[in-house]
Each structure stands twice: as C-alpha cells, then as structure tokens.
Amino acid sequence: xxxxxxxxxxxxxxxxxxxxxxxxxxxxxxxxxxxxxxxxxxxxxxxxxxxxxxxxxxxxxxxxxxxxxxxxxxxxxxxxxxxxxxxxxxxxxxxxxxxxxxxxxxxxxxxxxxxxxxxxxxxxxxxxxxxxxxxxxxxxxxxxxxxxxxxxxxxxxxxxxxxxxxxxxxxxxxxxxxxxxxxxxxxxxxxxxxxxxxxxxxxxxxxxxxxxxxxxxxxxxxxxxxxxxxxxxxxxxxxxxxxxxxxxxxxxxxxxxxxxxxxxxxxxxxxxxxxxxxxxxxxxxxxxxxxxxxxxxxxxxxxxxxxxxxxxxxxxxxxxxxxxxxxxxxxxxxxxxxxxx
Amino acid sequence: xxxxxxxxxxxxxxxxxxxxxxxxxxxxxxxxxxxxxxxxxxxxxxxxxxxxxxxxxxxxxxxxxxxxxxxxxxxxxxxxxxxxxxxxxxxxxxxxxxxxxxxxxxxxxxxxxxxxxxxxxxxxxxxxxxxxxxxxxxxxxxxxxxxxxxxxxxxxxxxxxxxxxxxxxxxxxxxxxxxxxxxxxxxxxxxxxxxxxxxxxxxxxxxxxxxxxxxxxxxxxxxxxxxxxxxxxxxxxxxxxxxxxxxxxxxxxxxxxxxxxxxxxxxxxxxxxxxxxxxxxxxxxxxxxxxxxxxxxxxxxxxxxxxxxxxxxxxxxxxxxxxxxxxxxxxxxxxxxxxxxxxxxxxxxxxxxxxxxxxxxxxxxxxxxxxxxxxxxxxxxxxxxxxxxxxxxxxxxxxxxxxxxxxxxxxxxxxxxxxxxxxxxxxxxxx
Numbered sequence: 183x184x185x186x187x188x189x190x191x192x193x194x195x196x197x198x199x200x201x202x203x204x205x206x207x208x209x210x211x212x213x214x215x216x217x218x219x220x221x222x223x224x225x226x227x228x229x230x231x232x233x234x235x236x237x238x239x240x241x242x243x244x245x246x247x248x249x250x251x252x253x254x255x256x257x258x259x260x261x262x263x264x265x266x267x268x269x270x271x272x273x274x275x276x277x278x279x280x281x282x283x284x285x286x287x288x289x290x291x292x293x294x295x296x297x298x299x300x301x302x303x304x305x306x307x308x309x310x311x312x313x314x315x316x317x318x319x320x321x322x323x324x325x326x327x328x329x330x331x332x333x334x335x336x337x338x339x340x341x342x343x344x345x346x347x348x349x350x351x352x353x354x355x356x357x358x359x360x361x362x363x364x365x366x367x368x369x370x371x372x373x374x375x376x377x378x379x380x381x382x383x384x385x386x387x388x389x390x391x392x393x394x395x396x397x398x399x400x401x402x403x404x405x406x407x408x409x410x411x412x413x414x415x416x417x418x419x420x421x422x423x424x425x426x427x428x429x430x431x432x433x434x435x436x437x438x439x440x441x442x443x444x445x446x447x448x449x450x451x452x453x454x455x456x457x458x459x460x461x462x463x464x465x466x467x468x469x470x471x472x473x474x475x476x477x478x479x480x481x482x483x484x485x486x487x488x489x490x491x492x493x494x495x496x497x498x499x500x501x502x503x504x505x506x507x508x509x510x511x512x513x514x515x516x517x518x519x520x521x522x523x
Numbered sequence: 524x525x526x527x528x529x530x531x532x533x534x535x536x537x538x539x540x541x542x543x544x545x546x547x548x549x550x551x552x553x554x555x556x557x558x559x560x561x562x563x564x565x566x567x568x569x570x571x572x573x574x575x576x577x578x579x580x581x582x583x584x585x586x587x588x589x590x591x592x593x594x595x596x597x598x599x600x601x602x603x604x605x606x607x608x609x610x611x612x613x614x615x616x617x618x619x620x621x622x623x624x625x626x627x628x629x630x631x632x633x634x635x636x637x638x639x640x641x642x643x644x645x646x647x648x649x650x651x652x653x654x655x656x657x658x659x660x661x662x663x664x665x666x667x668x669x670x671x672x673x674x675x676x677x678x679x680x681x682x683x684x685x686x687x688x689x690x691x692x693x694x695x696x697x698x699x700x701x702x703x704x705x706x707x708x709x710x711x712x713x714x715x716x717x718x719x720x721x722x723x724x725x726x727x728x729x730x731x732x733x734x735x736x737x738x739x740x741x742x743x744x745x746x747x748x749x750x751x752x753x754x755x756x757x758x759x760x761x762x763x764x765x766x767x768x769x770x771x772x773x774x775x776x777x778x779x780x781x782x783x784x785x786x787x788x789x790x791x792x793x794x795x796x797x798x799x800x801x802x803x804x805x806x807x808x809x810x811x812x813x814x815x816x817x818x819x820x821x822x823x824x825x826x827x828x829x830x831x832x833x834x835x836x837x838x839x840x841x842x843x844x845x846x847x848x849x850x851x852x853x854x855x856x857x858x859x860x861x862x863x864x865x866x867x868x869x870x871x872x873x874x875x876x877x878x879x880x881x882x883x884x885x886x887x888x889x890x891x892x893x894x895x896x897x898x899x900x901x902x903x904x905x906x907x908x909x910x911x912x913x914x915x916x917x918x919x920x921x922x923x924x925x926x927x928x929x930x931x932x933x934x935x936x937x938x939x940x941x942x943x944x945x946x947x948x949x950x951x952x953x954x
Binding site: 211237238242243245247248250251252253254255256257258259260261263275278279282283287288289290291292293294295296327328330350351352396439440441443 | 723738751929
C-alpha cells in the first residue's frame with residue numbers, strides 16, 4: 183500500500199513538514215511573530231500550537247535580532263529551532279545574529295557548538311507589498327559563508343526540502359516565494375490565478391519524505407537554451423517558454439547554496455546557451471554568481487553571452503509593481519537576443 | 524528638495540547638543556569622592572521570589588558585604604567557610620598571574636593579542652563559584668576567571684592564545700575567544716552582546732525541557748548600548764527565562780567612558796526596571812557581595828521566579844586590551860583612586876582579619892601560582908607560538924564551515940593547496 187497522497191498548496195505542504203518534524207523530533211520548536219495561536223500571517227503554522235503545545239510552537243516579541251539570537255542559544259542547548267521571520271524584508275535586524283553567530287558557530291568553535299536552525303521566511307513580490315514586503319534577499323544569504331539557502335517552487339518540493347532543512351545540522355535560510363503560496367504564477371498578473379490543484383506537484387505525500395539539499399530539478403528538458411531559475415520565476419519562465427515555443431531546458435535550482443553545479447554545467451554544455459532569471463535586483467544578484475560559474479566552466483561551449491533577466495536596481499515599487507517585475511516581455515526579449523546571437 | 528519650515532527664532536534659547544565628557548583626562552588628578560559609597564549594611568536583602576517592582580531601590584543602591592576594614596557585615600553576607608574563601612582567593616590570584624604572564628607574552632611577540640581583567644577578578648570568579656557547575660555561561664571576552672574558577676586547564680587556555688598545535692579551535696579565533704562545552708562555557712564571539720539573546724534562548728530551552736540548569740551571560744556597560752542587549756531583556760521578561768544578566772560596569776569601553784552608554788543618567792542595573800525584571804547593583808570589587816548577589820539571582824531563576832540583571836560596579840584597572848594605551852585617554856591615577864579598592868587585597872584582608880591567612884601564606888601562594896603559570900607556559904610553548912611555524916594543517920581552514928564540505932569549498936581547498944605547492948615546491952605536502 184502506497185503512502186496516502188493529498189492535494190496541497192505551498193502553505194499546506196510547509197505546514198505539513200513542520201507538523202511531521204514536531205511529531206518526529208521532540209527537539210523541534212517553531213517560533214516567530216504571530217505563529218502560535220493565530221497560526222502565522224500566511225497560515226503556515228495554523229493548528230500547530232494546538233496540536234503540539236505552547237512550549238513547542240509559540241509567538242515571539244517583534245524582535246528579529248532576538249528571534250534569531252535565542253534560536254542560536256536553543257540550538258546550543260540541543261533543540262532544533264525553526265524560527266519564522268514574517269517577511270524576508272524584516273530579516274535585516276537579525277542579520278548580525280545570522281552572519282556573525284549562526285553561520286560561524288561551528289567554524290569558530292571547531293565543532294564544539296552547532297546551529298541546527300532553519301529560518302523560514304516569505305520573500306518576493308507580485309502581491310502589491312511595496313518596498314518592505316516584496317524583496318528578494320537571497321544573494322545576501324548566499325554571500326554568508328556558513329548558511330545554506332533553499333528556495334522551493336512547488337508544494338511537493340517545499341515539504342521535502344523543508345524537512346531536509348530542519349534535519350540539517352547547519353543553519354538554513356528557507357525562502358518561500360509567497361506569490362505562489364496559493365498557486366503557480368504565469369507572470370501575467372491580469373490573468374486568473376490557477377490553483378495548485380491543477381498542478382502535478384500539488385500531489386504531496388502526507389507522510390515523511392526528504393528532498394536532498396543541493397540538488398536541482400529539471401522542469402523541462404530541451405536542447406536550444408538552458409534557463410537557470412528558482413522560486414516563483416520557475417513558473418513564469420515555463421509559461422513564456424511554452425508560449426514562444428523555444429526548446430529550452432529549464433533547471434529549477436531549488437538550493438542556491440550548495441549549488442547543484444553538475445546539473446548547471448551539464449545542461450549549459452549541452453545547449454550552449456544560458457539564460458538566468460531572478461526577481462531580485464540585478465547588481466550583485468545571484469545571477470552574477472551563476473553567470474561567472476557558467477563562464478568559468480562552460481566558456482568553450484557557449485554560442486552566445488550569458489543573459490540575465492532580473493528585477494531593476496530600484497526599491498520594489500508599489501503601484502508600478504508590474505513594470506518592475508521581470509515578466510513575459512523582459513524574458514521574451516532576452517530569449518530573442520540569446521537565440522539570435 | 525523642498526525645505527522644511529523653519530520656526531521663527533523669537534526669544535527661545537538655542538538648542539544645545541550634549542556630548543558626554545568624562546570627568547578626568549590624562550594629566551588630571553581624579554577625585555572620586557562624589558561616587559556614592561552606601562554603608563555596608565544599608566542595602567536590604569529581599570527574598571528571592573520578591574516581585575521586581577517591590578525591589579526597585581536595589582537598582583540604585585549597592586550590595587556590599589566587606590567593609591574597608593575587612594569585616595563581612597550586613598544581610599548579604601554569604602557566610603562562606605574559610606576554606607572556600609581561600610579557594611576564591613586562589614582563583615582570583617591565578618587569574619591575575621595568568622593575565623600578567625600572557626600580557627607579557629604578547630609584548631614578547633608570542634601572540635597577536637591579549638586582554639587582562641585586572642581589578643575585575645571578583646566579578647567572574649565569585650560569580651562562577653555561586654552557580655552550579657552544570658549551569659551554562661555565555662561569556663563576553665573578559666571572563667577568563669570563569670574558566671579558571673571551573674578548573675579549566677591553564678595550558679589549554681594558553682594553547683588557544685598561541686593558536687598552536689594544541690589549540691582545539693585550530694587557530695581560527697583571536698586569542699582569548701575560548702570555547703569549552705565540557706565546562707559549560709559557550710564559544711566567545713567578539714561581536715558585542717550577541718551572547719545575550721543566545722543565553723536567553725538556552726535558558727528558554729532548559730525551561731521548556733523541565734531541566735534544572737540556568738544560564739548566565741556577561742557584557743560590559745558599553746555593550747549594553749547594543750540592540751542585542753535589549754532584545755535579550757525583552758525575551759527574558761516575556762518568557763520569564765531562568766537567566767542571569769551580568770553587566771560589568773568597569774567605567775570604560777576602550778576609550779569611551781560609561782556616559783556613552785547612558786551612565787550619566789542612571790545606573791545600568793536600572794535597565795531592569797523598564798523590563799520588569801529584578802535588578803541588583805553590586806560592589807564588583809567585593810567578592811563576597813558578587814557571590815551573594817549571584818547566589819540570590821541563581822536561586823531566583825532556579826525556582827521559576829525569573830531573570831535578574833546584576834550590575835557589577837567596578838573599575839578596569841588596565842587597558843582594554845594589548846591594542847590600546849589607556850594613558851592616551853584617561854587619568855593615570857584613576858585605578859588607585861577608585862574608592863572600592865582592589866578585589867584581591869580586600870579578600871586577603873578579610874581572611875587575615877578572620878585569622879585564616881597571613882602575609883607569609885599569601886607570598887607563598889603567589890610564588891606557587893607564578894611557578895604554575897610559568898610551567899604551564901613552557902608546556903604550551905612546546906606546542907608552538909603564533910607566527911612561528913605552521914601549527915594547523917592548511918585544509919583545516921575549509922573544515923567546519925558546514926558539517927559536510929560542499930563542492931565549492933573542496934575546489935577552493937584544492938586551489939589553496941596548489942598555491943602552497945607553488946610557494947614551497949612540488950614536493951611540499953600538507954602536514
């Protein structure tokens with residue numbers, strides 16, 4: 183008899199991952215602003231406090247430095263904390279605890295102490311969140327040596343990756359693309375939202391399973407061009423590519439650090455062209471790192487310069503959100519240029 | 524840019540910006556006669572379960588036990604047996620001898636950096652003796668007295684200071700940034716006050732697991748200005764965490780006097796008032812007062828009565844570290860003018876008053892400890908000193924960034940080894 187499978191959206195899958203880990207491992211604790219009784223502003227922790235008790239799932243003061251700082255101390259005691267930062271835009275007051283403490287603890291103490299913490303935080307725009315509820319700070323995280331950066335793009339991956347992240351003995355920043363919590367996003371903001379139930383990846387086993395960190399997924403196989411993408415942009419890229427009809431290979435990176443370099447390298451060497459898409463601002467974005475790696479490893483296989491499609495180097499605007507968003511036109515233009523060269 | 528409206532000047536006085544300035548600078552003769560010295564028995568000892576709002580006065584008073592004639596008096600007297608007092612004296616004298624020796628080693632070029640705790644030995648030693656050996660300490664960088672009072676091997680401390688082959692931190696950390704889990708001593712960060720919320724997290728975990736261990740943490744009065752300090756106190760009061768916050772008010776944060784952390788306006792113990800937690804202000808040069816206050820706070824935390832903030836009112840008798848010259852920013856005679864004297868001399872005087880100690884025994888102990896430190900130093904230096912030879916295999920630089928080394932670090936490690944071969948020849952091999 184196979185394990186029962188349920189249709190879940192991203193939120194339900196993330197909730198299920200925490201539920202299972204709270205059940206399996208008495209060291210797991212979930213905390214953050216509004217996560218307890220209320221169940222989180224996005225409902226990711228709904229029902230968990232009632233089921234697992236107030237000492238396992240609890241609300242915290244509005245104090246990100248404190249949330250990450252106490253999580254470091256809990257980890258030193260032997261707990262496995264899963265703090266939520268309500269929006270990735272609010273992680274900055276806790277950054278010193280993340281960069282100088284969580285990320286360095288194993289190294290500086292030569293394994294005397296470890297920090298098995300998973301910071302969950304919703305990120306990205308497309309929800310009319312303005313400049314303080316839309317940012318994509320993933321390259322700040324990948325630049326810290328000592329934390330892993332994980333970004334799921336669908337319910338099935340979200341659950342398996344989150345379980346692996348919680349079980350990991352190093353700090354993980356788990357960035358959740360909030361635009362696709364309730365359904366994959368086509369990139370066309372004026373079209374009706376498709377629910378996850380119509381997507382194959384919404385079939386999520388109810389039981390425990392893991393997706394290994396550091397492994398990319400091939401979303402679509404192709405020969406003409408490699409598209410490196412993650413999070414909400416996976417679905418945007420897929421929509422545009424299918425519309426244009428280009429035979430692209432879409433690689434969903436899933437973990438930015440450690441990166442699945444083998445998958446990237448094999449695909450680019452096969453196609454000879456590479457398009458990188460992210461919503462984050464362009465300069466020093468993760469695309470710069472990817473472009474450098476592709477250049478270093480695949481230069482003699484490249485038929486054209488590596489292209490980047492990104493957000494602009496401005497704060498995320500509120501009313502002009504869709505002019506900022508790297509949507510269909512920007513992706514199609516870049517693909518056009520890349521295929522002509 | 525549009526201009527903000529300006530208020531018509533009228534006859535209002537001009538606003539003035541206050542920049543704190545210490546009373547004494549180099550060349551001045553310090554006079555501390557305005558520092559309040561409450562009578563030794565003037566500060567009451569409330570019960571350990573007293574509500575914070577009923578004991579606010581203690582944040583502005585001073586817990587004292589030893590008077591200046593060496594007599595233990597008043598409600599805070601912990602009434603320790605002479606043998607225990609002699610142990611305390613021994614630990615404090617060990618710290619001082621160790622500091623002197625390691626300071627000199629830095630001056631001799633054997634390591635890069637050192638920090639003494641001269642004049643503050645009572646704060647860490649007496650406090651450690653008042654808590655349980657299993658309680659967890661999240662120290663700052665000037666609490667070598669904690670390791671010494673928990674009998675951590677001196678040679679291992681020196682190995683860390685020299686970053687030598689015996690350094691179990693593999694030469695990664697600046698000297699004195701120890702880590703000792705077996706001794707309940709958290710890894711010292713160097714970033715200020717970051718250990719404060721971590722101690723609260725540890726204490727919360729202990730409470731949530733129904734453990735009986737408590738956490739203590741340390742910072743200086745200057746670091747109490749950091750956001751982490753306030754984050755920690757907020758979390759501690761919210762969750763009633765079993766934690767003791769120690770603020771060592773040694774008057775100076777490198778060259779900035781306590782006024783730059785708000786010390787001109789109120790005491791540091793009084794920070795507790797706003798958070799609704801218990802606060803005690805203690806003569807930090809009185810080892811028995813430090814012991815008694817810590818014991819009170821530990822009993823309080825262990826009986827689910829919540830956190831305590833203890834301000835240790837003391838004086839940093841030497842520079843911040845080997846990297847600064849205090850004569851460049853403060854009056855030279857401040858330490859000798861400090862109204863609360865020297866903690867080692869005060870405990871010695873007390874023991875002598877009790878008839879439990881004398882000058883001869885004191886000199887003998889001093890000699891014994893000097894010899895011990897010298898022997899330990901020789902033993903440690905056999906394992907190398909900083910900058911003279913390679914003490915750690917090169918690859919250790921890439922280990923422990925993660926539990927398992929990812930590909931990019933493996934590649935960078937290979938690159939580094941190739942660089943060493945280029946430098947030292949093709950026959951070179953990693954140690």
